[in-house]
Amino acid sequence: MDNLVTIERFILDNQPESAAGDFTYLLYDIALAAKAISAKTLRAGLVDIIGRAGNINVQGEEQQKLDIYADQVIINLCDHAGRLCVMVSEEHEEIITIPERYAKGRYVLVFDPLDGSSNIDVNVSTGTIFGIYRCLEWEERGRLEDCLQPARDLVAAGYILYGTSTMLVYSTGRGVHEFTLDPDLGEFLLSDAMIRMPTTPKYYSTNYAYRDKWSDATRKYVDWLVSGAETAGGLSSRYIGSLVADFHRNLLEGGVFLYPAKDDNPNGKLRLLYEAGPLAFIVGQAGGYATDGRQPIVNIQPSKLHQRVPLIIGDARLARKAEEFMSHA
Ligand code: FDP
Numbered sequence: 001m002d003n004l005v006t007i008e009r010f011i012l013d014n015q016p017e018s019a020a021g022d023f024t025y026l027l028y029d030i031a032l033a034a035k036a037i038s039a040k041t042l043r044a045g046l047v048d049i050i051g052r053a054g055n056i057n058v059q060g061e062e063q064q065k066l067d068i069y070a071d072q073v074i075i076n077l078c079d080h081a082g083r084l085c086v087m088v089s090e091e092h093e094e095i096i097t098i099p100e101r102y103a104k105g106r107y108v109l110v111f112d113p114l115d116g117s118s119n120i121d122v123n124v125s126t127g128t129i130f131g132i133y134r135c136l137e138w139e140e141r142g143r144l145e146d147c148l149q150p151a152r153d154l155v156a157a158g159y160i161l162y163g164t165s166t167m168l169v170y171s172t173g174r175g176v177h178e179f180t181l182d183p184d185l186g187e188f189l190l191s192d193a194m195i196r197m198p199t200t201p202k203y204y205s206t207n208y209a210y211r212d213k214w215s216d217a218t219r220k221y222v223d224w225l226v227s228g229a230e231t232a233g234g235l236s237s238r239y240i241g242s243l244v245a246d247f248h249r250n251l252l253e254g255g256v257f258l259y260p261a262k263d264d265n266p267n268g269k270l271r272l273l274y275e276a277g278p279l280a281f282i283v284g285q286a287g288g289y290a291t292d293g294r295q296p297i298v299n300i301q302p303s304k305l306h307q308r309v310p311l312i313i314g315d316a317r318l319a320r321k322a323e324e325f326m327s328h329a
Pocket of ligand 1: 115116117118119207241242244269270275
């Protein structure tokens with residue numbers, strides 16, 4: 001037990017002294033929400049399987065949609081402690097203000113409570129993505145402007161992967177750190193610190209079924225990835241269709257993920273504020289890069305809460321190459 005480092009201890013040991021208050025506890029709150037969602041996710045598989053066999057579910061209760069559950073858990077654990085001034089969730093059209101009866105804090109939390117939720121029914125990995133900004137105007141309570149900040153201004157970003165193990169990965173701009181939930185202890189334990197992407201990428205990840213809907217430049221770029229022209233031995237293809245899981249694999253194994261623009265969706269599918277932005281911040285901290293094909297994701301000023309953005313993210317050289325292809329378009 002001597003060398004086990006819990007997430008609480010790691011966060012505390014690695015915060016500048018000035019920050020060892022609200023911000024540290026906000027990260028704890030998110031870690032606690034992650035444990036609750038993880039527990040429910042594991043049980044959801046069981047409930048679903050038993051339900052499918054024609055039996056009533058284990059508790060005889062109506063099963064709540066997991067993404068709604070995840071959304072409520074995060075809000076309930078984070079709204080009352082006086083650490084936040086406003087939140088943004090994929091599940092809510094408008095900003096989520098902190099109720100007047102609670103103290104207002106200095107931070108803004110943006111999150112996608114359960115990404116890849118279409119995978120739950122088939123027992124495939126899902127994830128939560130989050131980003132934390134500083135509130136811009138202390139006097140005001142819950143403004144849209146506080147939420148519409150570029151990812152380069154994130155104070156912290158992270159994700160939780162509900163896979164064969166539950167993992168929490170985060171960065172406060174000083175490296176990327178990974179924690180694995182020990183189900184017996186109920187604690188996130190440090191499993192990797194200061195993660196760097198491998199120098200030799202292995203994978204490209206995209207939904208190839210959209211090939212005919214991509215631009216010529218995107219097709220040429222993906223052909224270039226497939227040809228292995230600049231990567232020894234070529235790249236292999238991996239696509240789960242669950243952003244957090246696809247991103248995490250490529251972060252550790254090396255590779256590039258893309259969800260580009262399509263004929264019927266000129267800005268792609270993924271959301272800038274609580275999907276592309278936080279992951280772009282993290283990948284940059286691990287030596288990678290994220291672009292919309294023209295500019296770094298971290299530099300894009302959001303104009304709407306649920307704005308979509310084309311995303312090419314992962315290995316720095318491979319992602320930058322996309323900009324070369326797309327600038328000739
Ligand atoms: P999902 O719709 O299952 O929530 O963010 C949405 C997302 O999943 C990502 O996790 C995933 O990368 C992408 O959509 C998959 O979209 P396609 O089915 O169009 O490939």
